[in-house]
Amino acid sequence: MKKNFILYILLVFLIVVNGFFIYNHMCDSTDRKPKKPQQPTNFIVKELKFSKEQLAQYKESNQNHKETMMRLSADIKNLKDVLFNKLSDVSVDEEAVDSITSLLGQKEKEKRISVFYHFKEIQKICDAKQKEKFAQIINDALHNKGKKDEGIDALEASDGKRKPPPKK
Incomplete structure (x- = not known):
């Protein structure tokens, strides 16, 4: 009888715990949605x-930068499509491949230049104290480049999918 009693208590406990987890997992609760990561624009x-x-100037500059980056990314995607569509060709035209990859490199260069000048625009908006803080943010981002979802790429991302560099 004592063995059965312990098993019944254990069984009731497991049913209650499972019910609790199912309720928490299945219930549609709006306040339990995971928080979205902070967008780099909000971070800056x-x-x-x-x-x-300053915020108005920043938003305008950021919108222009975002449009430029989207255009360049679309160009890069199209060029990659053209390049990899050549895989099915029977013969490889090395000049065409070289030309397409050169154009890809040029578009990537344009993206980096756009990012640089975007950061210069942000710096122009800043006052002296903000410029010091901005330089620190950029420096931290550059030194965290090797870490996932951190570094300068996180700051230049306009889609909000990457996190800003951590505070030290």
Whole structure:
């Protein structure tokens, strides 16, 4: 009788615990949604504490940069499609492959130049104290380049899918 009693208690405990986990897992609760990662734009604005005027300038600059980056990314995607469609060709035209890869390199170069000048625009918006903080953010981002979802690529991402560099 004592063995059965222990088994019944264990069985009731397992049923209650399973019910609890099923309820928590299956219930549609809006306040349990995972928080979205902070977008790099929000990170920069928050860290530099932009005024309303600075924020307006920043948003305009950021929108222009975003459009440029989207255009360049689309160009790169199209060029890659053209390049890899050549895989099915019976003979390889090395000049065409070389030309396409050169164009790809040029588009990547344009992206990096655009990022550089975007950061220069942000720096122009800043006052002296903000410029020091911005330089620190950029420096931290450059030194965290090797880490996943960190570094300068996280700052230049406009889609919000990457995280800003961690604070030290």
